[in-house]
Amino acid sequence: MPPKKGIAFGKIGSFGQLSISSNTQPTKSNDGDGGFGKFGKSEEEFHSEPTTAVQQAMGFQGFGKNKTAPVKNFDLESLVEQSKQVARERTTRKVSEVEDATQQPEEEDEDIIGPPLPPPPAQTTSNESEQSNVFVAPKKMSKKSTKSPSDDEDNDDDDEDSSDSDDAENFIPASLEVKLNHGTKPVSALSIDHSGARLISGSVDYDVKLWDFAGMSSSLQSFRTIKPCESHPILDLHYSITGDAILIISGTAQAKIVDRDGYEKAECVKGDQYITDMARTKGHIASLVGGSWHPRDKQEFLTCSQDGTCRIWNVEDVKQHKGIMKSRSQNGLRAAPTSCTYSRDGNLIACACNDGSIQMWDHRKMFVNTSVLIRNAHQTGTETSSIVFAYDGRNVATRGGDSTLKLWDIRQPKSPVHSAGDLYSRFTMTNCAFSPNDQLLLTGTSFEKGESGGKVVFLDRNTFERVHEIDVPKAHVVRTLWHPKLNQIIIGAGDGNIHLYYDVAKSHNGAKLCLGKPKRIRQHDVMSTVRVITPHALPMFREDKPRSTRRAMEKARKDPLLSKQPDLPIGNKGSGGRVATSGSTLSSYIVRNLGIASRIEDEGNPREAILRHASAAAANPYWVSPAYSKTQPKPIWAPENTEGDEEPEAKKGKLN
Numbered sequence: 001m002p003p004k005k006g007i008a009f010g011k012i013g014s015f016g017q018l019s020i021s022s023n024t025q026p027t028k029s030n031d032g033d034g035g036f037g038k039f040g041k042s043e044e045e046f047h048s049e050p051t052t053a054v055q056q057a058m059g060f061q062g063f064g065k066n067k068t069a070p071v072k073n074f075d076l077e078s079l080v081e082q083s084k085q086v087a088r089e090r091t092t093r094k095v096s097e098v099e100d101a102t103q104q105p106e107e108e109d110e111d112i113i114g115p116p117l118p119p120p121p122a123q124t125t126s127n128e129s130e131q132s133n134v135f136v137a138p139k140k141m142s143k144k145s146t147k148s149p150s151d152d153e154d155n156d157d158d159d160e161d162s163s164d165s166d167d168a169e170n171f172i173p174a175s176l177e178v179k180l181n182h183g184t185k186p187v188s189a190l191s192i193d194h195s196g197a198r199l200i201s202g203s204v205d206y207d208v209k210l211w212d213f214a215g216m217s218s219s220l221q222s223f224r225t226i227k228p229c230e231s232h233p234i235l236d237l238h239y240s241i242t243g244d245a246i247l248i249i250s251g252t253a254q255a256k257i258v259d260r261d262g263y264e265k266a267e268c269v270k271g272d273q274y275i276t277d278m279a280r281t282k283g284h285i286a287s288l289v290g291g292s293w294h295p296r297d298k299q300e301f302l303t304c305s306q307d308g309t310c311r312i313w314n315v316e317d318v319k320q321h322k323g324i325m326k327s328r329s330q331n332g333l334r335a336a337p338t339s340c341t342y343s344r345d346g347n348l349i350a351c352a353c354n355d356g357s358i359q360m361w362d363h364r365k366m367f368v369n370t371s372v373l374i375r376n377a378h379q380t381g382t383e384t385s386s387i388v389f390a391y392d393g394r395n396v397a398t399r400g401g402d403s404t405l406k407l408w409d410i411r412q413p414k415s416p417v418h419s420a421g422d423l424y425s426r427f428t429m430t431n432c433a434f435s436p437n438d439q440l441l442l443t444g445t446s447f448e449k450g451e452s453g454g455k456v457v458f459l460d461r462n463t464f465e466r467v468h469e470i471d472v473p474k475a476h477v478v479r480t481l482w483h484p485k486l487n488q489i490i491i492g493a494g495d496g497n498i499h500l501y502y503d504v505a506k507s508h509n510g511a512k513l514c515l516g517k518p519k520r521i522r523q524h525d526v527m528s529t530v531r532v533i534t535p536h537a538l539p540m541f542r543e544d545k546p547r548s549t550r551r552a553m554e555k556a557r558k559d560p561l562l563s564k565q566p567d568l569p570i571g572n573k574g575s576g577g578r579v580a581t582s583g584s585t586l587s588s589y590i591v592r593n594l595g596i597a598s599r600i601e602d603e604g605n606p607r608e609a610i611l612r613h614a615s616a617a618a619a620n621p622y623w624v625s626p627a628y629s630k631t632q633p634k635p636i637w638a639p640e641n642t643e644g645d646e647e648p649e650a651k652k653g654k655l656n
Helices: 043-048 053-058 076-103 139-147 151-171 511-515 549-558 578-582 586-593 606-611 614-619
Strands: 007-011 017-020 176-181 187-192 198-203 208-212 224-226 234-239 245-250 256-259 264-267 288-293 300-305 309-314 323-326 337-342 348-353 358-362 372-374 386-389 395-399 405-409 418-420 432-434 440-445 453-460 466-473 477-483 488-493 497-502
Touching (some): 187 477, 187 488, 187 497, 234 288, 245 288, 300 337, 309 337, 337 386, 348 386, 405 440, 432 477, 440 477, 453 477, 453 488, 466 488, 497 511
Parallel strands (some): 187 234
Antiparallel strands (some): 176 497, 187 198, 198 208, 208 224, 245 256, 288 300, 337 348, 358 372, 386 395, 405 418, 432 440, 440 453, 453 466, 477 488, 488 497
16 A cells, blocks of 8 residues: 655745645744744744733733643543542432431421421321311211211211311302392303403393403493393303303304304304204204303304204304204103203213203214213203213212202212202202312202392212301392302302402402402593693693583583584474474485475465465466467356355265
């Protein structure tokens, strides 16, 4: 193999030859040699230079690297061994500290992070040692109390139940109350968006009001009132999962979708009432009774009607339903649903029917047969006003029209897990709800004759014992909500008021936002307070004294140019405007006012109006007289009828 040659750049005249090679070092050139020579000073000359006073004061001799200094070498293996040794020492030190902490008694441990544990009770049992600071349902306590043979243990369990009820009362945010006035009729529908920013309420007076907690002042006024369904009562309202759409269920057969500001987005189509097969109609043919949004899909919602069907819709296409479920009674006839809902994961669709049954369908399959069927869940012929799933998805609570509240397990639906009675309600919109911790159930009641008012009843989910009650004086309780994010309880009452219960420490935002804001003052009630006094200014630049805008508005109202006054009715006898005085139709008004150049008053005599122009017509004949001036210079009049009894032939009556 030939030896490697250096890279040469060739000869450059008499400057010598510059060669670069990987094997050879570049040769130093002197002044007498050819080539480029050298740049700057050599190392010997640089170090031999005398130091200046500045360099001596700063403590160095020259600039640049000192190539004569020895190079520092690093031993990587020794560094790695040193780091391993430090790690071993740290590990052994930590293990020894943990062992010392475990060997010390608990009384001498003073370096505890966090609050200290509560002191143990005087008499501790196995049951009491399992309790914690968090509210625990007293179902387990009652079961253990039944197994204990002695009466002392039973008394201990009763004390534990009472302490649990006290914890439940402390958990309920009902220390303060705020009232929102919707109207005078019962509030039949309530809903809050998932963020807790807005509240919507509906009533049987056909009005829907929208409330914004962040924009509402202490005057507690809604920012918009709409009447979406004309003369039909509002039965149910629901916010979508994103809060940008609202489902409105009214007494009509068509559900409506409005945005969060109240403007209509879509309206479901109505079906053909002459078709007997409900699956072949595009929509409901009877009045709606309930509805719900899908908990995962913002485009899908559910409605149920008295035509015996539950239909699934898509917001983007409301001209035809997406799916249909038919509810049947035990004998195969049509059973009208009274309420419907989705499960928390959206896999089940449940509805309660007027025959007392509860029917559920699997959303992932065809809606041919029910997946869960509970017959005789409530009394036949009563309207089950509400059905709601628990947060864990295993239990279902139903509010029956037979004054009962029942809890069901969908895994064993043969009999209810718990049942509570004596919950009278006179409204078909009364609902029930679960608490945010999924341990309580709440529902509203109506007052009967001799009672002072309705109540909001809180039941323990595991034992169905009444742990707390909220009295609503002189009003029925129709709707109840417990928002998990706000931790506030909202109640729709029968007197048209909305009651908001909250706690200063446990609740967040909601009613607490609007109560701290002052009331808004109208602009026309405010006078200008900023005034610039210029005593020596010219008259054209002087400012008038500040006046109230209310007087300016009244003055502008009287000015015909600033505010146009509507036309008054024509004539003294007219009462319906200009058209009504001239005739009952628009054509009669046009003929009377535009077809006739000179208006003749109805009160005047037409003969006198004509004779008023007789002298002018005789002196200056223009229309009729010149035409007959040559042929008939003298007018020939009809002979006068001397006999007043005779009548013309045309006016004589017919003889029988």
